Amino acid sequence: MRLFLAAVTLFLAVPLQAQEEERFEETVDVEIVLVDAIVTNSRGEQILGLGAEDFEVFENGVEQRIESVEYYTNRRLLDQPESQAPFSAVRTEEPRNFVLFFDKAEVIGESSRSRLWRAGKQAREFVEKELAEGDRVAVAAHRARLEIYSDFSSDHAAVMEAIDEAVQFGNGIDPAKATGPILSELDAGEVMGHTGRIYDAIRVLGEAIGATDGRKVMILFTPGFGEASGFGSAARNDDIWFDPMVRTLNQAHTSVYILSLLEEPAWSAIEQYLSRLASETGGEYYRRAVSFTSPLRRIENENNGYYLLTYRTSKPSGEHGYQEIEVKLRNPEFNVKAREGYLF
Numbered sequence: 291m292r293l294f295l296a297a298v299t300l301f302l303a304v305p306l307q308a309q310e311e312e313r314f315e316e317t318v319d320v321e322i323v324l325v326d327a328i329v330t331n332s333r334g335e336q337i338l339g340l341g342a343e344d345f346e347v348f349e350n351g352v353e354q355r356i357e358s359v360e361y362y363t364n365r366r367l368l369d370q371p372e373s374q375a376p377f378s379a380v381r382t383e384e385p386r387n388f389v390l391f392f393d394k395a396e397v398i399g400e401s402s403r404s405r406l407w408r409a410g411k412q413a414r415e416f417v418e419k420e421l422a423e424g425d426r427v428a429v430a431a432h433r434a435r436l437e438i439y440s441d442f443s444s445d446h447a448a449v450m451e452a453i454d455e456a457v458q459f460g461n462g463i464d465p466a467k468a469t470g471p472i473l474s475e476l477d478a479g480e481v482m483g484h485t486g487r488i489y490d491a492i493r494v495l496g497e498a499i500g501a502t503d504g505r506k507v508m509i510l511f512t513p514g515f516g517e518a519s520g521f522g523s524a525a526r527n528d529d530i531w532f533d534p535m536v537r538t539l540n541q542a543h544t545s546v547y548i549l550s551l552l553e554e555p556a557w558s559a560i561e562q563y564l565s566r567l568a569s570e571t572g573g574e575y576y577r578r579a580v581s582f583t584s585p586l587r588r589i590e591n592e593n594n595g596y597y598l599l600t601y602r603t604s605k606p607s608g609e610h611g612y613q614e615i616e617v618k619l620r621n622p623e624f625n626v627k628a629r630e631g632y633l634f
Contacts, residue, residue, distance in 0.1 A: 363595030410457030441470030500542030514560035
């Protein structure tokens with residue numbers, strides 16, 4: 291099953307002046323919107339058994355009527371089959387799709403290189419020990435441009451070799467000479483000539499992975515987006531690059547989890563962009579992780595299941611654009627993560 295936000299469009303004719311001989315009609319597009327949400331407690335454990343009455347969904351600030359809520363999981367329930375659970379639970383056989391992304395553009399000096407290599411080592415352990423058989427992993431990086439080291443693959447041994455090459459500053463796969471779910475969607479000329487900024491590299495990658503069915507989880511190892519502040523120079527407004535990147539990731543059904551490659555990040559324009567990227571795509575920003583092992587384990591556990599919320603929204607015919615959405619819980623003790631928009 292392919293899950294995406296803008297699923298079905300219906301066309302309705304609404305009469306405006308029924309009593310007149312000449313009848314005028316306004317055409318309205320009705321969109322069935324699907325949005326997934328992860329609900330956890332303060333310890334990061336998933337909360338099961340919620341229904342439509344437990345959620346609130348707002349589109350462009352207007353509350354929407356939730357039509358259905360289902361819970362999907364890639365693991366079996368511990369105490370009984372999903373078919374006999376006292377709540378809606380569907381065991382999905384779709385593989386989970388992870389993207390390990392290493393941002394190396396600002397990795398300078400022995401300390402940051404050491405942190406990068408540690409990230410690579412613990413990312414290998416994550417793939418080897420935490421992921422389930424059948425989970426697919428891609429490995430990408432950014433230095434002077436977007437680099438792909440592994441397309442989506444369930445060959446975890448090959449993925450771990452790709453991680454080693456990525457953190458050792460290899461050259462990656464030539465997108466003009468290889469195929470795969472991601473590589474077949476990439477334009478080699480765009481990769482070589484238009485991914486110099488980290489924003490563009492992630493956007494182009496997001497466009498490519500958007501063609502892959504199911505949810506995607508991007509785990510981004512980065513020291514921060516250098517364009518945002520130049521690491522000491524005056525901060526610049528990077529929204530002109532940031533916003534298209536986030537919209538592409540949301541349209542590609544991709545949540546971004548960020549692990550800082552800096553041991554002591556200072557709150558600045560750099561971190562504001564990282565925090566926003568995680569929040570607006572339904573991920574999380576881990577800014578002071580002594581070890582990457584614990585956050586990686588938490589990310590895997592958090593993505594074992596999700597709620598799929600459905601609602602209908604209408605727009606005047608021909609109106610298109612990015613629609614902001616917000617998912618809330620009526621119980622303030624629980625945490626919810628969901629992407630914050632879709633393209634209509």
